[in-house]
Structure formats: C-alpha cells, structure tokens
Amino acid sequence: MRASLIQIGADEGESVESRRCRVASLVRAEAGADLVVLPELWTTGAFAYERFATEAEPLDGPTYEAMAKAASDAGVWLHAGSIPERDPEGPLYNTSLVFSPAGELVAAYRKIHRFGFDKGEAVLMGAGTELVTVSLPGTTVGVATCYDLRFPELFRGLVDAGAETIVVSAGWPERRRAHWTLLARARAVENQAYVLACGTAGTHAGVPQAGHSIVVDPWGEVLAEAGGGEEVLRVEFEPAKVGETREQFPALKDRVLGVAVPPRRD
Numbered sequence: 001m002r003a004s005l006i007q008i009g010a011d012e013g014e015s016v017e018s019r020r021c022r023v024a025s026l027v028r029a030e031a032g033a034d035l036v037v038l039p040e041l042w043t044t045g046a047f048a049y050e051r052f053a054t055e056a057e058p059l060d061g062p063t064y065e066a067m068a069k070a071a072s073d074a075g076v077w078l079h080a081g082s083i084p085e086r087d088p089e090g091p092l093y094n095t096s097l098v099f100s101p102a103g104e105l106v107a108a109y110r111k112i113h114r115f116g117f118d119k120g121e122a123v124l125m126g127a128g129t130e131l132v133t134v135s136l137p138g139t140t141v142g143v144a145t146c147y148d149l150r151f152p153e154l155f156r157g158l159v160d161a162g163a164e165t166i167v168v169s170a171g172w173p174e175r176r177r178a179h180w181t182l183l184a185r186a187r188a189v190e191n192q193a194y195v196l197a198c199g200t201a202g203t204h205a206g207v208p209q210a211g212h213s214i215v216v217d218p219w220g221e222v223l224a225e226a227g228g229g230e231e232v233l234r235v236e237f238e239p240a241k242v243g244e245t246r247e248q249f250p251a252l253k254d255r256v257l258g259v260a261v262p263p264r265r266d
C-alpha cells in the first residue's frame with residue numbers, strides 16, 4: 001500500500017482559499033498513491049483560535065467540495081485532515097473528513113480529546129463522542145486527531161473496532177516534538193498497528209510546528225519520517241504485517257479486562 005502524507009504549513013500570509021487550491025493540487029499530484037493524508041485544521045492552523053469561528057464551514061462546505069474533487073481526480077483514498085465544522089444545531093467541532101477514490105465522503109470524525117485545558121479548542125469546540133473506522137481495500141483504518149495521541153484507550157478502542165492502520169492528523173507544536181515521536185511509536189507497538197501521523201510545518205499563530213510526520217510499523221520501527229518544513233512523505237507498507245505481528249507475538253490476546261482498581265488513598 002502506498003501512502004503520501006502531505007505536511008503543509010498554515011501560514012497566515014496565505015489565504016484559506018489559495019491554500020485550499022494549493023492543497024488540492026498537491027493531492028492531485030499524488031495520483032498513484034492508495035492513501036493520501038493531510039494534517040489537522042490546515043485551513044486555519046490548529047492554534048489560530050480566533051479563526052475557528054470565522055473560517056468554520058458546514059460538513060459539505062468549500063473544503064469538502066475541493067477535497068472530494070481532488071480525491072476523485074487523483075483516484076485516491078483521502079484523509080483530508082480536519083476542518084472547523086459548523087454544526088447548525090450545535091457547537092463547532094474539529095472534524096476530520098475521509099473520502100473514497102470516487103470522491104464520496106465515507107467518514108467524518110469529530111475529535112474526542114480537545115486540546116487547550118481552559119482555553120483554545122477545549123472551550124471553543126465541542127467534543128466528539130464516536131470512534132471512527134473506515135474499511136479500505138486491505139486494511140481497516142482508525143481515525144484519530146492530534147491530542148488524541150496521548151490517550152491510549154482511544155487507540156485500543158479503535159483496535160477493538162478492527163483498526164489495523166491508524167491515521168493521526170495533527171498540528172503538533174515543536175516544543176513537544178519528542179512526545180510526538182515517542183507516542184506515535186508507543187501507539188504502534190502497543191496496538192501492533194501501523195501509525196501514519198501527519199503534522200503541519202512552519203509557524204502559525206506564533207506557535208512553531210513540529211512537522212516530522214511519521215510512519216511507524218506494527219513492530220514500532222519508523223518506516224519514514226519528514227523533516228520540519230513542507231514536505232510530502234511517501235511510504236510503501238504491507239498491511240498483512242499487522243496480522244503477522246499479532247500472530248507471532250500475540251500480546252493483544254493477553255489483555256486482562258476489568259481489573260479491580262483500589263480506592264485512592266490521597
């Protein structure tokens with residue numbers, strides 16, 4: 001399976017409309033790949049909080065239109081990263097969109113773990129409540145977004161739902177780059193799954209981005225890793241390796257569920 005992770009920047013000097021056109025061309029240029037992945041909130045930048053409301057769009061808005069067309073023009077499965085979604089009946093959501101090679105929207109995932117503690121996304125957006133998987137030929141893909149990477153139970157839930165490849169779309173800051181790499185590898189090892197994690201480049205809203213998009217195999221080996229700037233990270237991987245790894249080293253079968261938790265003593 002050939003995957004291309006398009007690590008772009010979300011610089012304020014570029015309008016959202018021209019970035020959308022640029023990203024659509026980059027996706028089209030990946031014709032021949034099976035799966036193309038974009039980062040989190042690439043229209044606005046994940047830290048450009050004041051732009052979430054002004055640039056929010058309905059699920060079938062301009063980013064949907066452009067990405068559906070780019071996916072079908074290129075004939076690829078496209079994880080189009082996330083948009084600030086405006087739900088007419090609710091709050092904003094940080095929503096990832098996945099398109100088939102025919103340009104149909106096959107999944108929308110509202111980020112479950114919102115980042116920012118008492119500010120930013122955590123207060124400006126609503127939390128998703130549903131795990132999302134998508135069946136691609138040869139592998140089932142689980143969908144996660146940025147801060148979700150810190151929550152192993154979400155990934156285990158995706159594995160329980162059949163995920164063998166987990167795509168993480170992110171806008172991870174440079175300051176915690178070491179966590180990004182470590183957590184991507186940890187999630188791959190503990191779930192014996194491929195992890196394809198696509199971040200952003202450059203700086204937006206004054207926050208330098210880590211870049212370093214990464215693809216990790218089910219044994220925890222790094223198959224490919226980007227640098228810090230804009231880059232298309234291309235990788236070829238073998239989905240059957242998930243089943244082989246799980247069979248040869250069947251740690252997932254040794255899970256002990258429902259262990260009693262003692263009361264806290266503090």
Ligand SMILES: O=C(O)CCC(=O)C(=O)O
Nearest residue numbers: 046115146147171172176
């Ligand atoms: O967990 C982190 O360090 C970064 C998370 C983040 O930037 C996000 O979810 O937007």
